[in-house]
Amino acid sequence: MRMLINVPETVVADALRGMAAAHPELSVDVENRVIVRRDAPVAGKVALVSGGGSGHEPLHGGFVGPGMLSAACPGEVFTSPVPDQMARAAAAVDSGEGVLFIVKNYTGDVLNFDMAAELAEDEGVRLAKVLVNDDVAVTDSLYTAGRRGTGATLFVEKIAGAAAEEGAPLERVEAIARQVNQNSRSFGVALSAGTTPAKGSPTFDLPSGELELGVGIHGEPGRERRAMMTSREIADFSVNAVLEDLPPTGPVLVLVNGMGATPLLELYGFNAEVQRVLIERGVAVARTLVGNYVTSLDMAGCSVTLCQVDEELLRLWDAPVQTAALRWGR
Amino acid sequence: MRMLINVPETVVADALRGMAAAHPELSVDVENRVIVRRDAPVAGKVALVSGGGSGHEPLHGGFVGPGMLSAACPGEVFTSPVPDQMARAAAAVDSGEGVLFIVKNYTGDVLNFDMAAELAEDEGVRLAKVLVNDDVAVTDSLYTAGRRGTGATLFVEKIAGAAAEEGAPLERVEAIARQVNQNSRSFGVALSAGTTPAKGSPTFDLPSGELELGVGIHGEPGRERRAMMTSREIADFSVNAVLEDLPPTGPVLVLVNGMGATPLLELYGFNAEVQRVLIERGVAVARTLVGNYVTSLDMAGCSVTLCQVDEELLRLWDAPVQTAALRWGR
Numbered sequence: 001m002r003m004l005i006n007v008p009e010t011v012v013a014d015a016l017r018g019m020a021a022a023h024p025e026l027s028v029d030v031e032n033r034v035i036v037r038r039d040a041p042v043a044g045k046v047a048l049v050s051g052g053g054s055g056h057e058p059l060h061g062g063f064v065g066p067g068m069l070s071a072a073c074p075g076e077v078f079t080s081p082v083p084d085q086m087a088r089a090a091a092a093v094d095s096g097e098g099v100l101f102i103v104k105n106y107t108g109d110v111l112n113f114d115m116a117a118e119l120a121e122d123e124g125v126r127l128a129k130v131l132v133n134d135d136v137a138v139t140d141s142l143y144t145a146g147r148r149g150t151g152a153t154l155f156v157e158k159i160a161g162a163a164a165e166e167g168a169p170l171e172r173v174e175a176i177a178r179q180v181n182q183n184s185r186s187f188g189v190a191l192s193a194g195t196t197p198a199k200g201s202p203t204f205d206l207p208s209g210e211l212e213l214g215v216g217i218h219g220e221p222g223r224e225r226r227a228m229m230t231s232r233e234i235a236d237f238s239v240n241a242v243l244e245d246l247p248p249t250g251p252v253l254v255l256v257n258g259m260g261a262t263p264l265l266e267l268y269g270f271n272a273e274v275q276r277v278l279i280e281r282g283v284a285v286a287r288t289l290v291g292n293y294v295t296s297l298d299m300a301g302c303s304v305t306l307c308q309v310d311e312e313l314l315r316l317w318d319a320p321v322q323t324a325a326l327r328w329g330r
Numbered sequence: 331m332r333m334l335i336n337v338p339e340t341v342v343a344d345a346l347r348g349m350a351a352a353h354p355e356l357s358v359d360v361e362n363r364v365i366v367r368r369d370a371p372v373a374g375k376v377a378l379v380s381g382g383g384s385g386h387e388p389l390h391g392g393f394v395g396p397g398m399l400s401a402a403c404p405g406e407v408f409t410s411p412v413p414d415q416m417a418r419a420a421a422a423v424d425s426g427e428g429v430l431f432i433v434k435n436y437t438g439d440v441l442n443f444d445m446a447a448e449l450a451e452d453e454g455v456r457l458a459k460v461l462v463n464d465d466v467a468v469t470d471s472l473y474t475a476g477r478r479g480t481g482a483t484l485f486v487e488k489i490a491g492a493a494a495e496e497g498a499p500l501e502r503v504e505a506i507a508r509q510v511n512q513n514s515r516s517f518g519v520a521l522s523a524g525t526t527p528a529k530g531s532p533t534f535d536l537p538s539g540e541l542e543l544g545v546g547i548h549g550e551p552g553r554e555r556r557a558m559m560t561s562r563e564i565a566d567f568s569v570n571a572v573l574e575d576l577p578p579t580g581p582v583l584v585l586v587n588g589m590g591a592t593p594l595l596e597l598y599g600f601n602a603e604v605q606r607v608l609i610e611r612g613v614a615v616a617r618t619l620v621g622n623y624v625t626s627l628d629m630a631g632c633s634v635t636l637c638q639v640d641e642e643l644l645r646l647w648d649a650p651v652q653t654a655a656l657r658w659g660r
Contacts, residue, residue: 002558003596004592004599004632005596006560006561007560014561014598015595015598017602018597018599018602018620021602021618022586022601022619057593191332211332230337231334234334256352260591260593261590262628263387263625263627264392264625265341265342265384266334266335267334268348268349269336269341269344269345271348271351273344273348285351288352289352290348290352295594297595298591300332300334328652
């Protein structure tokens with residue numbers, strides 16, 4: 001037990017109170033667990049709402065703000081938020097131009113966002129949904145039918161968020177979100193298991209000196225377990241797994257993502273190896289982002305996400321964004 | 331061993347290659363280990379150079395860019411950079427307006443920056459130095475005579491960097507840096523020890539279920555070791571330790587900093603407790619920053635830094651900054 005908490009039951013509420021204190025530009029409803037950009041609803045603008053289990057921070061609350069999400073709904077740790085949260089968020093951010101739900105492909109999230117969509121539509125909100133399912137490691141998993149949604153969520157939220165900020169209509173924002181997901185693939189590796197507050201011990205058993213290739217962001221099993229590999233070998237395995245599934249025909253965005261406990265020093269070193277593989281495979285890199293963005297509590301490890309972009313997607317990626325975790329431009 | 335590396339010997343060089351690939355806005359000299367903002371030297375502008383052992387990322391390389399550092403010099407993990415690095419950095423960024431060295435108070439850094447200053451002055455660079463020594467936990471430590479330099483480094487680099495960006499002369503930038511350090515105090519807590527690549531095992535012995543109150547960013551011993559405490563208790567202890575040493579008479583900047591392996595979810599929850607203590611103690615909070623900024627590899631834990639600000643320091647804190655790790659404004 002090396003957790004910085006009071007009791008497991010209040011972890012999410014405590015974090016929301018702390019987030020409210022640090023970010024006056026956000027409106028944080030601690031009781032109902034909804035994080036909203038303070039100027040919402042923005043007249044004439046399509047709204048984007050996402051959410052999921054807590055424990056993946058800064059995803060999603062750290063991505064709320066101009067140029068990205070309108071609102072985020074955090075569930076309990078590794079547990080879907082409830083439909084009421086998303087319906088409440090949709091009502092809070094809808095300007096009349098409609099709301100896009102961005103849903104990572106986990107059974108609980110899919111069901112609850114579906115119910116939330118019905119609730120919101122009953123209230124007259126025009127609703128669209130996009131499913132993120134970028135993880136090439138496995139098909140079907142502990143909490144997923146089909147592929148899991150992981151790092152591509154960041155690309156979908158950023159790029160569709162930029163389109164919405166520019167005033168694109170709901171159908172267009174939805175189409176862009178879908179395109180970004182279709183163009184994205186991820187592969188993750190665990191070097192150690194994370195510890196949930198409720199359990200107080202590692203969520204899965206990974207002996208020291210072994211790694212899990214293809215791990216999910218809740219510690220779901222991957223493709224295989226092996227003796228420890230070098231950064232070079234992990235980059236070869238991960239990038240090749242992604243490229244086998246989606247051989248890019250144009251430039252890509254690269255996300256080298258930390259699972260939580262891997263130092264930035266190591267993530268940058270890993271990025272050097274990822275870039276080497278991409279050069280060897282003749283893949284042009286448009287932009288690279290390195291850091292802890294889609295995490296799994298204090299799991300050690302990393303994931304690689306590639307997103308193939310055309311000029312328009314790249315322009316939207318470069319567009320200004322002002323959130324707690326991602327911020328550039330004006 | 332759960333490290334994402336090739337071999338310990340190349341960790342720093344690998345990270346610099348990865349940083350170069352991710353940040354085209356930086357000029358990274360991998361061989362000589364100097365990270366420079368690409369547009370340096372900036373005519374008419376005082377330059378700021380910092381550095382220190384690696385393993386504290388994003389400090390310092392992640393703070394290079396407009397509005398903050400002109401250059402950073404990473405040493406080996408937990409090892410001071412050599413004088414040649416800082417002298418080379420000073421030469422690369424000096425526009426003729428002079429260079430401020432920002433030095434965390436560790437014996438090796440102090441010695442090597444002193445030697446670098448002599449080298450740079452021999453080359454005709456006008457040099458000033460400021461020592462950061464904000465850690466109230468202990469006086470004298472494993473690598474320090476006096477107090478250790480920790481979280482305040484971020485405040486010094488940001489605020490003095492803003493002054494330099496506005497065109498303040500060297501004497502003024504130095505005075506501001508000194509003022510920020512004098513107005514800042516920190517206290518850190520370890521919930522687990524970090525692991526250096528070279529050693530491959532924890533840098534100190536911290537039994538599970540215990541914590542180290544007042545730990546240093548290299549795992550140096552603190553004030554005492556106790557059985558695990560709650561977030562609430564840790565906040566009380568840490569903030570009170572800081573306030574005992576510097577009872578603020580005005581508003582403060584708050585840095586709730588993660589040591590590396592503590593999830594953002596927990597850091598935000600801890601921030602809620604820090605803010606509670608500050609309210610109870612009647613301290614006004616001007617701004618709050620929560621995240622992993624001055625880390626200790628994969629150590630679990632956190633630190634609190636308070637910096638008392640007047641209107642001018644707050645204005646400089648809010649001024650635009652564009653670095654890999656800290657970025658706001660235009």
